[in-house]
Amino acid sequence: KAGVTQTPRYLIKTRGQQVTLSCSPISGHRSVSWYQQTPGQGLQFLFEYFSETQRNKGNFPGRFSGRQFSNSRSEMNVSTLELGDSALYLCASSPKTGAISTQYFGPGTRLTVL
Amino acid sequence: EDQVTQSPEALRLQEGESSSLNCSYTVSGLRGLFWYRQDPGKGPEFLFTLYSAGEEKEKERLKATLTKKESFLHITAPKPEDSATYLCAVTSGGSNYKLTFGKGTLLTVNP
Numbered sequence: 001k002a003g004v005t006q007t008p009r010y011l012i013k014t015r016g017q018q019v020t021l022s023c024s025p026i027s028g029h030r031s032v033s034w035y036q037q038t039p040g041q042g043l044q045f046l047f048e049y050f051s052e053t054q055r056n057k058g059n060f061p062g063r064f065s066g067r068q069f070s071n072s073r074s075e076m077n078v079s080t081l082e083l084g085d086s087a088l089y090l091c092a093s094s095p096k097t098g099a100i101s102t103q104y105f106g107p108g109t110r111l112t113v114l
Numbered sequence: 115e116d117q118v119t120q121s122p123e124a125l126r127l128q129e130g131e132s133s134s135l136n137c138s139y140t141v142s143g144l145r146g147l148f149w150y151r152q153d154p155g156k157g158p159e160f161l162f163t164l165y166s167a168g169e170e171k172e173k174e175r176l177k178a179t180l181t182k183k184e185s186f187l188h189i190t191a192p193k194p195e196d197s198a199t200y201l202c203a204v205t206s207g208g209s210n211y212k213l214t215f216g217k218g219t220l221l222t223v224n225p
Contacts, residue, residue, distance in 0.1 A: 004157070033212070043158075043201065043215040056212050090157050092213075100146040100165065100205065103213060105157035 001027060004093050004106035012112045018079040021109045025072050025093030031055075032074040033103060034066060037088040046089075049074055050096075078111075086113045116141045120202050120216035127192055127223050135187040135219045137202030147185050148213065149178050150201040158201055161187075192223045 005024045013019050025032050033056075034046040045058040049068035066076040072093075078085055088110050092103035117140040127133055139147065146165055150158035162171045164180040171178050175196065177188040187200055199220050203213040 035213075035215075042217040043203075043213075045212045045214070048212060058212065092157075100163070102148065102160055102163055104160055105150075107157045110155075 004091055004104055006089075006091050006106040006109050008109060009107065010110045010112075012114065013081050014114050015081055015083060017081050018077060019081060019111060020075055020077045021089055021091075021111075023074045023076075023091030023093075023106060025074070025091075026104055029093035029095050029104075030072050031094045031096060031101065031103075032068055032072065033092045033094075034074070034076050035090045035092065036060070037090055037108070038086075043090070046076065081113045083113050086111060116204055116206055116214040118202055118204055118214055118216035120200075120219050122219060123217065124220040125222070127189075127221070129193055129223055129225050130191045132188070132190045132192070134189070135200055135221070137185040137187070137216055138183060139185070139202075139204045141204050141206040141214075143207040144204060145207055146205050147180055148203045148205070149176075149185070149187055150203065152199045152201055152218070161200075189221070192221075194223045194225050197221055197223045 007022045031050045033048040037043045048056040052068045063079045068074045088108045090108045092105045094101040094103045119138045121136045149161040152158045162178040167182045179186045199218040201218045203215045
Protein backbone atom coordinates (compact mmCIF):
# COMPACT_ATOMS: atom_id res chain seq x y z
CA LYS A 1 0.00 0.00 0.00
CA ALA A 2 1.40 3.39 -0.94
CA GLY A 3 2.27 5.73 1.90
CA VAL A 4 1.32 9.34 2.50
CA THR A 5 2.51 11.59 -0.30
CA GLN A 6 3.14 15.30 -0.10
CA THR A 7 3.79 17.81 -2.85
CA PRO A 8 5.87 19.74 -3.46
CA ARG A 9 8.80 18.43 -1.43
CA TYR A 10 10.63 21.74 -1.42
CA LEU A 11 9.38 25.30 -1.80
CA ILE A 12 11.02 28.70 -1.64
CA LYS A 13 8.83 31.78 -1.22
CA THR A 14 9.32 35.42 -0.22
CA ARG A 15 7.67 37.28 2.62
CA GLY A 16 4.11 38.34 1.91
CA GLN A 17 3.42 35.61 -0.62
CA GLN A 18 1.02 32.75 -0.04
CA VAL A 19 1.59 29.03 -0.48
CA THR A 20 -0.51 25.89 -0.89
CA LEU A 21 0.74 22.47 0.13
CA SER A 22 -0.89 19.19 -0.85
CA CYS A 23 -1.26 15.84 0.90
CA SER A 24 -2.60 12.52 -0.35
CA PRO A 25 -3.35 10.10 2.50
CA ILE A 26 -2.92 6.36 2.54
CA SER A 27 -5.72 4.70 0.58
CA GLY A 28 -8.71 4.15 2.84
CA HIS A 29 -7.59 6.67 5.46
CA ARG A 30 -10.14 9.38 6.10
CA SER A 31 -8.42 11.53 8.70
CA VAL A 32 -5.64 13.93 7.75
CA SER A 33 -3.63 16.02 10.21
CA TRP A 34 -1.05 18.71 9.56
CA TYR A 35 1.98 19.54 11.70
CA GLN A 36 4.71 22.17 11.57
CA GLN A 37 8.22 21.10 12.55
CA THR A 38 10.95 23.62 13.43
CA PRO A 39 14.26 23.14 15.28
CA GLY A 40 13.13 25.37 18.13
CA GLN A 41 9.53 24.27 18.67
CA GLY A 42 9.62 20.70 17.42
CA LEU A 43 6.46 19.20 15.96
CA GLN A 44 3.35 21.31 16.53
CA PHE A 45 -0.20 20.41 15.58
CA LEU A 46 -1.90 22.66 13.03
CA PHE A 47 -5.28 21.03 12.31
CA GLU A 48 -7.09 17.80 11.57
CA TYR A 49 -9.72 17.03 8.92
CA PHE A 50 -12.13 14.15 8.72
CA SER A 51 -14.82 13.76 6.06
CA GLU A 52 -14.10 17.25 4.73
CA THR A 53 -14.67 18.83 8.17
CA GLN A 54 -12.07 20.43 10.42
CA ARG A 55 -12.31 18.48 13.68
CA ASN A 56 -9.48 20.02 15.64
CA LYS A 57 -7.25 23.08 15.42
CA GLY A 58 -3.94 24.01 17.02
CA ASN A 59 -2.73 27.39 18.25
CA PHE A 60 -1.73 28.97 14.97
CA PRO A 61 -2.88 32.30 13.48
CA GLY A 62 -5.67 32.50 10.95
CA ARG A 63 -3.09 32.80 8.14
CA PHE A 64 -2.88 29.02 8.34
CA SER A 65 -5.88 27.26 6.83
CA GLY A 66 -6.71 23.97 5.28
CA ARG A 67 -9.34 21.90 3.60
CA GLN A 68 -10.11 18.32 2.72
CA PHE A 69 -11.72 17.01 -0.43
CA SER A 70 -14.21 14.20 -0.87
CA ASN A 71 -11.40 11.78 -1.83
CA SER A 72 -9.68 12.60 1.54
CA ARG A 73 -6.87 14.51 -0.12
CA SER A 74 -6.01 17.65 1.82
CA GLU A 75 -4.42 21.01 1.21
CA MET A 76 -3.10 23.59 3.59
CA ASN A 77 -2.62 27.23 2.78
CA VAL A 78 -0.45 29.85 4.41
CA SER A 79 -1.14 33.45 3.46
CA THR A 80 1.06 36.51 3.96
CA LEU A 81 4.15 34.43 4.62
CA GLU A 82 6.55 35.47 7.38
CA LEU A 83 10.18 34.47 7.86
CA GLY A 84 9.14 32.42 10.89
CA ASP A 85 6.95 30.22 8.71
CA SER A 86 10.06 28.50 7.37
CA ALA A 87 9.65 24.91 8.51
CA LEU A 88 9.03 21.32 7.54
CA TYR A 89 5.28 20.83 7.09
CA LEU A 90 4.18 17.28 7.74
CA CYS A 91 0.94 15.61 6.85
CA ALA A 92 -0.26 12.48 8.63
CA SER A 93 -3.17 10.20 7.85
CA SER A 94 -5.06 7.69 9.97
CA PRO A 95 -7.94 5.34 9.29
CA LYS A 96 -10.44 7.07 11.57
CA THR A 97 -10.94 9.77 14.11
CA GLY A 98 -12.79 9.81 17.40
CA ALA A 99 -10.73 6.82 18.50
CA ILE A 100 -7.11 6.00 19.12
CA SER A 101 -5.74 5.54 15.65
CA THR A 102 -2.08 5.61 14.67
CA GLN A 103 -1.06 8.50 12.45
CA TYR A 104 1.27 7.75 9.55
CA PHE A 105 3.40 10.61 8.29
CA GLY A 106 4.43 11.70 4.85
CA PRO A 107 7.93 12.90 3.92
CA GLY A 108 7.00 16.55 4.44
CA THR A 109 7.29 19.77 2.46
CA ARG A 110 10.30 21.93 3.28
CA LEU A 111 9.19 25.57 3.06
CA THR A 112 11.79 28.32 3.05
CA VAL A 113 10.63 31.93 3.32
CA LEU A 114 13.14 34.57 2.23
CA GLU B 115 -2.75 21.20 28.13
CA ASP B 116 -0.78 18.02 27.38
CA GLN B 117 2.97 18.20 27.92
CA VAL B 118 5.74 15.83 26.87
CA THR B 119 9.39 16.01 27.91
CA GLN B 120 12.05 13.77 26.44
CA SER B 121 15.49 13.10 27.85
CA PRO B 122 18.28 13.16 27.12
CA GLU B 123 18.23 15.61 24.21
CA ALA B 124 21.13 13.75 22.63
CA LEU B 125 22.74 10.38 23.30
CA ARG B 126 25.88 8.94 21.81
CA LEU B 127 26.45 5.18 22.12
CA GLN B 128 28.98 2.69 20.91
CA GLU B 129 27.66 -0.16 18.81
CA GLY B 130 26.36 -2.85 21.17
CA GLU B 131 26.04 -0.48 24.15
CA SER B 132 22.44 -0.75 25.40
CA SER B 133 20.59 2.25 26.84
CA SER B 134 17.17 3.82 27.40
CA LEU B 135 15.41 6.97 26.27
CA ASN B 136 12.88 8.63 28.55
CA CYS B 137 9.54 10.30 27.79
CA SER B 138 7.73 12.00 30.68
CA TYR B 139 4.19 13.21 30.12
CA THR B 140 1.44 15.24 31.76
CA VAL B 141 -2.00 14.72 30.26
CA SER B 142 -5.62 14.81 31.23
CA GLY B 143 -6.68 11.25 30.57
CA LEU B 144 -4.05 9.48 28.49
CA ARG B 145 -5.53 7.70 25.50
CA GLY B 146 -2.32 6.64 23.80
CA LEU B 147 1.44 7.15 23.76
CA PHE B 148 3.31 6.84 20.49
CA TRP B 149 6.96 6.38 19.60
CA TYR B 150 8.27 7.47 16.22
CA ARG B 151 11.68 7.42 14.60
CA GLN B 152 12.74 10.28 12.33
CA ASP B 153 15.70 10.26 9.98
CA PRO B 154 17.13 13.57 8.69
CA GLY B 155 14.97 15.11 5.97
CA LYS B 156 12.22 12.52 6.35
CA GLY B 157 8.86 12.27 8.05
CA PRO B 158 8.45 10.41 11.36
CA GLU B 159 8.18 6.63 11.04
CA PHE B 160 5.76 4.88 13.39
CA LEU B 161 7.27 2.45 15.89
CA PHE B 162 4.86 1.70 18.76
CA THR B 163 1.57 2.62 20.39
CA LEU B 164 1.07 2.04 24.12
CA TYR B 165 -2.34 2.46 25.73
CA SER B 166 -2.11 1.67 29.43
CA ALA B 167 0.39 1.50 32.27
CA GLY B 168 2.28 -1.77 32.39
CA GLU B 169 2.06 -2.33 28.65
CA GLU B 170 5.22 -3.32 26.75
CA LYS B 171 5.93 -3.72 23.04
CA GLU B 172 9.00 -4.96 21.20
CA LYS B 173 10.37 -4.68 17.70
CA GLU B 174 13.82 -5.99 16.85
CA ARG B 175 16.27 -4.19 19.17
CA LEU B 176 13.63 -1.78 20.54
CA LYS B 177 11.32 -2.24 23.51
CA ALA B 178 8.84 0.37 24.71
CA THR B 179 7.32 0.41 28.18
CA LEU B 180 4.71 2.63 29.82
CA THR B 181 4.01 3.74 33.38
CA LYS B 182 1.47 6.27 34.64
CA LYS B 183 3.95 9.13 34.29
CA GLU B 184 6.52 8.11 31.70
CA SER B 185 7.57 5.79 28.93
CA PHE B 186 10.93 4.28 28.16
CA LEU B 187 12.36 3.20 24.85
CA HIS B 188 15.01 0.57 25.54
CA ILE B 189 17.58 -0.06 22.83
CA THR B 190 19.42 -3.35 23.14
CA ALA B 191 22.79 -3.83 21.41
CA PRO B 192 22.23 -0.90 19.02
CA LYS B 193 23.71 -0.75 15.54
CA PRO B 194 24.77 2.35 13.56
CA GLU B 195 21.56 2.12 11.52
CA ASP B 196 19.60 2.81 14.71
CA SER B 197 20.96 6.37 14.62
CA ALA B 198 18.00 8.75 14.32
CA THR B 199 15.84 11.13 16.31
CA TYR B 200 13.29 9.30 18.44
CA LEU B 201 10.06 11.16 19.08
CA CYS B 202 7.46 10.52 21.75
CA ALA B 203 3.88 11.78 21.42
CA VAL B 204 0.70 11.53 23.46
CA THR B 205 -2.97 11.89 22.75
CA SER B 206 -5.70 12.39 25.31
CA GLY B 207 -9.42 12.80 25.48
CA GLY B 208 -8.88 16.39 26.56
CA SER B 209 -6.86 17.14 23.44
CA ASN B 210 -9.51 15.76 21.11
CA TYR B 211 -7.05 13.20 19.83
CA LYS B 212 -4.37 15.53 18.44
CA LEU B 213 -0.78 14.40 18.97
CA THR B 214 1.42 16.40 21.34
CA PHE B 215 5.09 15.70 20.69
CA GLY B 216 8.22 15.96 22.77
CA LYS B 217 11.32 17.61 21.28
CA GLY B 218 12.93 14.22 20.64
CA THR B 219 16.18 12.43 21.51
CA LEU B 220 18.92 12.44 18.88
CA LEU B 221 20.59 9.03 19.07
CA THR B 222 23.98 8.45 17.47
CA VAL B 223 25.45 4.96 17.42
CA ASN B 224 29.12 4.78 16.55
CA PRO B 225 30.60 1.63 14.95
